[in-house]
Structure formats: structure tokens, C-alpha cells
Amino acid sequence: MEFKQALAQTQSRLSQEGSDMGFLFEQSKSWTTETLVGENEWNKILACAKNLPISMGTFPFGFEFPLQTRKPQADIGVSLAGGTSASKIFLDRAKHSESDLLAGTIVKLFKQMEDNFFLRGIVDQKVMLEFDVGSAKEAIPELPGFFLYPGRNPINGGKGKVNEVLTVADALFSCAGWKLDRTEQDKLEQIYLAQPNNTRMDSFGIFPSRSRGIRFAVMGLNTSTALDSFLKAIEWPGDTSIVQGVVKSLHERAQIVQSGVNLDVNEEGLGSTLGLTAIVKQRHPNDPQYWLDDTNLWTPFLDALGQEEIVVKEKLVALRGWMSKPMILYGKTGRFVVLRGIHHIKFVISEGALSKVKAYVFMVFTTADPSQ
Numbered sequence: 001m002e003f004k005q006a007l008a009q010t011q012s013r014l015s016q017e018g019s020d021m022g023f024l025f026e027q028s029k030s031w032t033t034e035t036l037v038g039e040n041e042w043n044k045i046l047a048c049a050k051n052l053p054i055s056m057g058t059f060p061f062g063f064e065f066p067l068q069t070r071k072p073q074a075d076i077g078v079s080l081a082g083g084t085s086a087s088k089i090f091l092d093r094a095k096h097s098e099s100d101l102l103a104g105t106i107v108k109l110f111k112q113m114e115d116n117f118f119l120r121g122i123v124d125q126k127v128m129l130e131f132d133v134g135s136a137k138e139a140i141p142e143l144p145g146f147f148l149y150p151g152r153n154p155i156n157g158g159k160g161k162v163n164e165v166l167t168v169a170d171a172l173f174s175c176a177g178w179k180l181d182r183t184e185q186d187k188l189e190q191i192y193l194a195q196p197n198n199t200r201m202d203s204f205g206i207f208p209s210r211s212r213g214i215r216f217a218v219m220g221l222n223t224s225t226a227l228d229s230f231l232k233a234i235e236w237p238g239d240t241s242i243v244q245g246v247v248k249s250l251h252e253r254a255q256i257v258q259s260g261v262n263l264d265v266n267e268e269g270l271g272s273t274l275g276l277t278a279i280v281k282q283r284h285p286n287d288p289q290y291w292l293d294d295t296n297l298w299t300p301f302l303d304a305l306g307q308e309e310i311v312v313k314e315k316l317v318a319l320r321g322w323m324s325k326p327m328i329l330y331g332k333t334g335r336f337v338v339l340r341g342i343h344h345i346k347f348v349i350s351e352g353a354l355s356k357v358k359a360y361v362f363m364v365f366t367t368a369d370p371s372q
Helices: 003-019 021-031 039-049 055-056 085-096 100-113 118-125 162-176 181-193 223-232 240-252 299-305 315-320
Strands: 061-066 076-080 127-133 146-150 200-206 214-219 256-268 274-279 324-331 336-349 353-367
Touching: 003 055, 003 085, 003 336, 003 353, 021 039, 021 055, 021 336, 021 353, 039 076, 055 162, 055 353, 076 085, 085 100, 100 127, 100 162, 127 200, 146 162, 146 181, 162 181, 162 200, 162 214, 162 299, 181 256, 200 256, 214 274, 223 240, 223 256, 223 315, 240 274, 240 299, 240 336, 274 324, 299 315, 315 336, 315 353
Parallel strands: none
Antiparallel strands: 061 076, 061 353, 076 127, 127 146, 146 200, 200 214, 214 256, 256 274, 274 336, 324 336, 336 353
8 A cells, every 4th residue: 555545545534543642651651650650641641642632643752751860751752744644633723713722833834844845845844843741840831742753854964054054043033933043043053163064953942931942953973083083173162071971881781783972052152062862773864764763673771771780770671562563452443453662862961971861762553454
């Protein structure tokens, strides 16, 4: 079955199963232990997910699990594509309610991608939403983080793509009612020009409910030398020796096929907090098996991760149990195939130390009965 046909069919069938993403997140309770998500946390997650159309489950969605705290806690991430039934629901919500801040912001962002051919050629019409749930200090913020991913036209280093960088950043800022200032533009340009040729800007994100600024990932910095040179070239204000120590420890104990950094740029320049991303599978977005993980793929890495003092060992055990071979779920409309696994692990360095370790896990639902 063709991808678009399967996508439309899965969206249609999911819409007959329930009305919102809360239904799909609730299905995942059976394979998500209380070590990762407790009952109180589930209540928050399901309340947040009830504001999201169920057809968003056709695209990858999942959890962000902090591994450095014993508290069962999770944030959630969902994907949205233009031209889908879910995007049309948000458009309709925005038309009928000016107070629906989430729908209004999504519509603003998609309108930019629709009107700006150059922007659409870089990121297509896709966005990932990241909701602070477990990490929210008080109530869940009305607006999530918004992330765009250059894929159709990758932003590789050494290719003269400063304009692409600023275009994506400007689109995200505009949907939040912000405007890039000179400091932010100059810093983004400096960072892009410092990128080695074999690297790419992998994602751009903003968190309107947190503070003004943009977060982006540079992937392909696969050696400690390349990473150290890059951080010095962009004048990162943190201690690069701390970064080197974490990288050296990981590479000595685990097989990592790709690594990179997450950085924050704001009105004051480059932030001192840094995220180190580690991936054990070379993922290619156009590969039909992109979301199909070998269940043993992460085992050596998780073994190595267990040697980090900051990591709660019980959470690593729970994380192993979360991974699975493709499984079948039975709904009112027939069978669904569910793929799930670990996408990546991120190490956060702040205030001169390794302060957080986060696991990003995913689920994908697709139809298993093409004749229906």
C-alpha cells in the first residue's frame, strides 16, 4: 500500500477509535511502568493529550523521561503535518475561538510555511510539539515547544546556507510574536559558519511559555576533537573540559554512530547550558524502516549508561522494558501495528557539571488491515 494511502487510512480509522490523543497515550500505560510514569503523572499527561486530535497518532509521538531523578516524571512530544485531518481541526478551532492560543499559534506557523516557498522547501509542512507536563513547575503551559526539522533541504555545514538558518529561526520567532534581533542573527550566523562540512543543523525550536530564545541541534560532531573545536569557534561560554569528559566516558563504553549538541541562542548571545545528543542507529528520514528499531540496539549503550552516577538504575531497567518488537493492538476498526523504541539520549551540562540525562522514546501507530 502506498504511504499516502496508508496514512489517510490510518488517520480515518484512528478517528473512529476515539477523539483525542489521550486515548492513544492511555494505550501505552500497559508497557510504561510506574517507575517512569506514576498515576499522578498519567492524569496530567492524559489531560494535556485530550486537547490534541487523535489522528496525530499517525505520526511519531512519545515521551521524554528524565533518568537522573527517582520521581516518575515525563513530558510528551507529538508531531503534526500540514494538509492532514489533524491540521484541519486546528484550523477550524482557530477560526471559531480566538482564545485557543495553541490552535492560533499552530495556524500562524503553518501559514508561514504555506506562503513562504523557500521556508517550505527547507522544512516541508511538519512541526513537532513538546509539552512540559512532568517538568512543569505549576500548571501545564498553554503553549508547548515548537520544533522544525530541515529535511527536504538539509542545512549542512560549509554550503553557504546562512539564509536558510535565519529563515527557519525567523518563522519560529514570528509565530510566537517575536522578532530576531541583531545579536541573535549574528550569533546564528557565526554558529552556522563554524559548522564543519560533515555536520548539519538538525532541528530548531522555541519555548514561548518558558523564555525568549531559540534552541537548535548540530549533528555530526562525532569526535571529541571536532566537538571541542566547534565549541571554541562559536565561543561557547561553558567549560569545554566538562564536555570532553562526558564525551570521552561515553565513547569508551558504548558504540555511538552519531552525536551532536543542542545549543540556546537568546538576546544575550549563546547560553551556557549545553545538551549532548547520542544516537546508536544511523537514521535516514526517507528510509521506510526509520522507526523500526532492533530491540537489542540500545542494550550496550544502556549498560554503559548504568555506570554514570547521576543515572537512576531502576529507570534504566524500566527503559529496557519499554522497547519492543512491532506489536499488534486490536481496536473497534481492526488491527493496528505499533512501533516503539528509543530515538536518542541527551546529556545536559549546566553550571559546570552533568546535571540531567534524558531518554526520548517514540511510538508510531499504523493500520494493519489494508483492505479495511
